[in-house]
Amino acid sequence: MxxxxxxxxxxxxxxxxxxxxxxxxxxxxxxxxxxxxxxxxxxxxxxxxxxxxxxxxxxxxxxxxxxxxxxxxxxxxxxxxxxxxxxxxxxxxxxxxxxxxxxxxxxxxxxxxxxxxxxxxxxxxxxxxxxxxxxxxxxxxxxxxxxxxxxxxxxxxxxxxxxxxxxxxxxxxxxxxxxxxxxxxxxxxxxxxxxxxxxxxxxxxxxxxxTPRVGQGALHAALSQPGELAPKARGLALLVVGVSWTWAIVTIVAFMVHMLRPLAPGAKHPSVAAFTRETGPWIVVATVAVPLLVSAVVNALKVRGRAVLVAPDDVHGPGRTALNHLYVALVSPLSELVGRLRWGVLVVIGMILTYPLCYNMWASFAFPFYLDFLHYSKDEVAFASKLFGIFMSMAGVGLGGFLFVRAGRMPTILLGVALPILGNFVYADLAEGGAMIDRVAHGVGLQALLGAFGFDDRMVRLLLTIGFENISTGIAGAAFVAYISTIVSRSYTAVQYALLSSLTFLIGSLGRGIAGEAFDLYGYATVFRYAAAAGGLAVVFVLLEWVRVSRLAAHHPPTPSSEEEGEVKR
The missing domain is CATH 1.20.1250.20 (MFS general substrate transporter like domains)
Known part of the structure; x- marks a missing residue:
């Protein structure tokens, strides 16, 4: 039946x-x-x-x-x-x-x-x-x-x-x-x-x-079992990760304050490009590399039975509760991920950091680009970017979900990283007058189709550019969310998802600072092309991840409790 x-x-x-x-x-x-x-x-x-x-x-x-x-x-x-x-x-x-x-x-x-x-x-x-x-x-x-x-x-x-x-x-x-x-x-x-x-x-x-507050018995019970890291060792691991994150946040905030405060006569703001070039890598080290290293050390100590509990720990109190919560939030999720993926975690984190490079970096400059550089009106931008664009984004998300199921995970992810690269070249052409966009629009009949609705050539360029960008980023976003969902462990679903998805903003957010200065110095078209070139790094990581999951699927059948659960389709 x-x-x-x-x-x-x-x-x-x-x-x-x-x-x-x-x-x-x-x-x-x-x-x-x-x-x-x-x-x-x-x-x-x-x-x-x-x-x-x-x-x-x-x-x-x-x-x-x-x-x-x-x-x-x-x-x-x-x-x-x-x-x-x-x-x-x-x-x-x-x-x-x-x-x-x-x-x-x-x-x-x-x-x-x-x-x-x-x-x-x-x-x-x-x-x-x-x-x-x-x-x-x-x-x-x-x-x-x-x-x-x-x-x-x-x-x-x-x-x-x-x-x-x-x-x-x-x-x-x-x-x-x-x-x-x-x-x-x-x-x-x-x-x-x-x-x-x-x-x-x-x-x-x-x-x-x-809902009412619930007790924290399960949290204490999990961390108090023999074989778990001892409280002092947990505290040391948490201290290293906490200091690294705190340094990164304080460094970024201090530079923002320095950049945004009023200048003395004749003084100049510090260079955003120099800060990103000289300090940006250390911020990535502090927020990504140090926690990964601490997680690897934690796993090694537990495997070797060093600095671990030999009997249940029944000590409770506000300090221990705070320590347990922070440890579960900052150390345990990465520790589990490192233990499960081993060296493959470097490829996964590299892919997560670089995947949104082409479409996450310049979003803050979209309105200045449309309104001040290209001189579209607010009504035109509102329609193209926030009405037409949202529908195109929803279409892209739907198409990405369909491709993820029908074509498989890794082909869809590769398409999702390649299309925004092409989108940057489309934006570069728009910044230089849109000659190539016009030829394509005339060649495939889109100019006549959109013209029938009363849009002139100039508006057609904007609609097609935003439409392509939103469809491609919709595909990329849907594929990427689905990818992260298959990487996380069921034991740490919420925390690992929050952590990994947060990393996708890190490089893009830091890059916006240097992008703003670069737009001022070199112009929009040049920076769009540089961003497209940077997207090549993400392609490399996607291909490496494709190789990794292919080998994993060939040597280890998927099990319900592991990462391979989501790797049958690739």
Whole structure:
């Protein structure tokens, strides 16, 4: 007897109707919006404002480093998980953090609205940083809430889909709508109105359900068993990793402050390119290489039975609880990954770091490029980038998921890393007038097709460029998310996924600083071509990973508890 076809997942307005049927799903609709709106306003739209008031691209590039808060959010996720907020805890375990972050977001948007970036860039950057920090922390709390409250009636899969749906709606509001509004009113008023939207979501937060705090017995039990690393050794490993991460964060923040503070007469800002070239590699060493090395040492000690517990450890207390949480957040996930992948972890981490090079580095400069360099209007950019572009991105994500299932994992990942390289050449052509884009558009009939809808040649160039970019990055993003999902262990699913996905922002975020200065010095077209060349490094790592998983599949049949579980299709 043939098996019944799998039920189709709800999409679009069908998903919206489902979201309103239960209190939890309706709340997730608000939480997804509250998560997506700050990201759109702080990482993308804010740069359109700065470009309009003639802030140089090097400064915009440095300010874009506020996006590193999303890369490092796993560092303080144990704090969000464990700490009861004085005075707010009565709201709920997760609601208290979400409401606090939303309050900070409202204040930061109001601060941005009250600050003139041409006169007080330091204060402006501080408000933007506080907003990004609150947004990243809110994401941690919302993700935890989504998992906590899920039940049979409102599954985590449904809540995730609802969150993604409302996140995309927020992207349109914080992108396209904000640009259209900015064409008709001042930027400060736009951000005040956006602060009002977040304030409305606070009402949803206060009425949301929540779950009680649970004991930490399982965490203590796992780390107190014989054979686990002794507390002093865990503390030393955590200290090394913590100092490395702290140094990297402090170094980046100190340079941002130096770059954004007012200059004395005749003084010059330090070179972003020099900082990235001289200090950037050490930041990568501190945030990636040192934790990997510590993880390898931890595994070696446990294998050899050195510095491990010989009897159950029954010591408890606030200090031990904090140590255990931080250790599980910062050391255990990488330790498990290194132990499972061994030397292959170098290829995996290299691929994760380089994969988004071609499409993650220049995102902060998109609006200055469209508005100030190419002189498109805000309405044109809003339509092309935030309406047409989002639909093309969704098409790319769907196509990426289809290819992942039908063509296999590694072919799709290779396509995902190759298409953005080509996309950079398309952008280079657009920067130089779009002659090649025009020839292709005329040759395949797209010029006539889009012209029938009233778009002139100039608008067609923008639509085709953004369409190609968003489809290619949609494929790349879908393939990459699926890839990371197959790499993580079931024992550390949430933490390893957060850690590995955070690494994807690291190189791109650091690179934005040097990209801004490079755009000023060499022009857009030249930098786009350099970015395409840098994407070749990602291709090399993808090919190495393809070889690794092919050999793994040939010599070791997949098992449910290991990485090979996801490597049958490759």
């Amino acid at each position: 043939a098996s019944a076809p799998a039920p189709q997942k709800p999409k679009g307005w069908q998903l919206f109707k489902l979201a309103l049927q239960t209190r939890k799903s309706a709340t997730m609709l608000g939480f997804g919006f509250s998560s997506g709106l700050p990201f759109a306003l702080l990482i993308g739209t804010l740069n359109a404002w700065l470009g309009e008031v003639k802030i140089d691209l090097a400064t915009i590039g440095v300010l874009s480093w506020i996006g590193l808060t999303y890369s490092f959010k796993f560092l303080w996720s144990p704090l969000v998980d464990r700490l009861a907020l004085p005075g707010l805890e009565r709201l709920g375990r997760r609601k208290s953090w979400i409401a606090l972050c939303q309050g900070v977001l409202v204040a930061s948007f109001m601060g941005l609205a009250a600050t003139d970036p041409t006169r007080s860039m330091g204060s402006f950057a501080l408000f933007a940083f506080l907003g990004a920090l609150a947004s990243a922390t809110q994401d941690v709390a919302i993700d935890a809430w989504r998992i906590d409250v899920a039940d049979e009636q409102t599954s985590v899969e449904l809540l995730t889909s609802i969150g993604q749906f409302s996140y995309r709606i927020a992207s349109i509001v914080g992108g396209a709508l904000a640009l259209v509004m900015a064409g008709r009113m001042s930027w400060p008023l736009v951000y005040l109105l956006m602060a009002g939207l977040i304030a409305l979501i606070i009402v949803v937060t206060l009425r949301a359900p929540d």
